[in-house]
Amino acid sequence: MAKKAQQKEALPVVGKFSFQAFINFMNANFSLILLLIMAFALGFLSGSLWTQNKMLKNGSGSGTAAVDTKAAEAAAKKKLEQVPAFDPKTDHFRGNKDAKVVLIEYSDFECPYCNKFHPNMLEIMKNYGDKIAWVYRHYPLSFHPNAAPLAQASECVSTYGSQEAFWKFADSIYEKMGDGTIFGKDSTNKIVSEEMILSLASSAGADRNKVKACIDSKEMASKVKDSQAGGTKAGITGTPGTIIISKKGGYDLIPGALPVDQVETMLEKHF
Numbered sequence: 078m079a080k081k082a083q084q085k086e087a088l089p090v091v092g093k094f095s096f097q098a099f100i101n102f103m104n105a106n107f108s109l110i111l112l113l114i115m116a117f118a119l120g121f122l123s124g125s126l127w128t129q130n131k132m133l134k135n136g137s138g139s140g141t142a143a144v145d146t147k148a149a150e151a152a153a154k155k156k157l158e159q160v161p162a163f164d165p166k167t168d169h170f171r172g173n174k175d176a177k178v179v180l181i182e183y184s185d186f187e188c189p190y191c192n193k194f195h196p197n198m199l200e201i202m203k204n205y206g207d208k209i210a211w212v213y214r215h216y217p218l219s220f221h222p223n224a225a226p227l228a229q230a231s232e233c234v235s236t237y238g239s240q241e242a243f244w245k246f247a248d249s250i251y252e253k254m255g256d257g258t259i260f261g262k263d264s265t266n267k268i269v270s271e272e273m274i275l276s277l278a279s280s281a282g283a284d285r286n287k288v289k290a291c292i293d294s295k296e297m298a299s300k301v302k303d304s305q306a307g308g309t310k311a312g313i314t315g316t317p318g319t320i321i322i323s324k325k326g327g328y329d330l331i332p333g334a335l336p337v338d339q340v341e342t343m344l345e346k347h348f
Contacts, residue, residue, distance in 0.1 A: 153312055157328040160311035160320050163212050169235065169243050173207035177324045178347045180331075181212040183308035185316040186228060186250050187221035194317045194334035195251040201337060201344075209344070213247065215304040216316050223269045226292075228301045230274045233291035238283025245281035253277075323347035 160181060165174035182198065184191045202211055215231075217224030227250060235243035253259035259269055271292065279285040291297060311320060312330070319331040319340075327347045331340055 153330070154328055156310075156312040157320055157330060158311075160322070160328075161307040163210065163322070169213045169240060169247075170210050171202055171244065172205075172210040174210060176208060176210040178208065178344060179210045179212060179322045180319050180344075181214060181322065182317055182319040183214050183216035183305075183313045184318075185216055185218050185221055185224045186231070186247075187224040187254065188218065188316045190334040191317045192251050192254050194319075195248075197334070197337050197340065199248075201340060204337075204341065205344070208348070214308060215301045216308045216313060216318065217301065217305065218316060223267075225298075225301060227269065227274070228304075229295065229297040230278065230288065230292055232297035232300050233288045234278045234281055234283040236297070237287035237291060238278070238281060242278075242282040246277055246283070249277050249281065321347055 163170070163179050163181060180198075180201075182194075184194075198211055202209070215228040217228050231243055231246055231250075234246045238246075250259065259273060260267055261270060261273055271289070274292070275285050275289055278288040308318060313320075315333070317331075317334060321327070321329040321331065321343060325347065329343055329347065331343060335343075
């Protein structure tokens with residue numbers, strides 16, 4: 078019975094070494110083991126710090142987002158500088174041709190956001206008057222079937238009418254797009270008829286027959302295409318895309334149909 082009791086109290090054997098032997102080894106070499114653990118920890122910490130430093134030098138790590146954002150903003154503003162210059166002789170504009178601040182809007186007659194933004198620009202023109210010039214350029218999006226035909230028609234109205242006729246035509250397009258009356262009684266196909274276009278052109282003060290001939294010949298197609306290409310070159314990808322240019326050398330992009338107060342806050346930086 079005593080022998081069995083001693084066997085129960087004996088420490089377990091692991092491989093060829095008893096657990097007691099392991100304990101004795103640890104006690105005898107505690108200082109050495111502690112030093113080894115500290116050396117390993119210091120080595121791991123040094124390696125981590127070296128890796129972080131290397132990542133920062135290479136432009137990666139936690140500072141990457143801030144660096145990339147600044148670089149993207151700088152590149153975008155650099156691109157804005159490539160926008161074709163405002164030319165009072167060829168551009169459609171409202172306001173002062175010699176204004177210190179010019180807004181060049183790239184727009185699409187069928188775009189709902191452009192429709193929302195148009196009255197905002199009219200209000201801004203009332204508020205700023207001759208302090209600014211508002212330039213309208215075409216950027217018809219491919220998924221708006223009426224956009225390119227209306228843009229071409231507006232150029233026909235300008236050519237066989239006047240600049241004033243162009244703006245009257247543009248205002249009426251946006252107004253009728255807003256309430257849906259531009260599609261006439263049968264609005265199921267959502268296509269603006271030639272009759273509607275010619276009626277609006279005539280009401281704006283353009284020669285109806287000449288506008289019709291102009292539309293049929295598509296003589297303004299290249300002009301509209303060139304306008305859009307100029308916007309793309311400056312970084313415009315959607316509508317409305319409005320570039321603020323100041324004679325002080327500043328460039329800014331109004332991203333979409335911003336409210337009047339936000340646009341005016343951006344404008345004030347450029348006077």
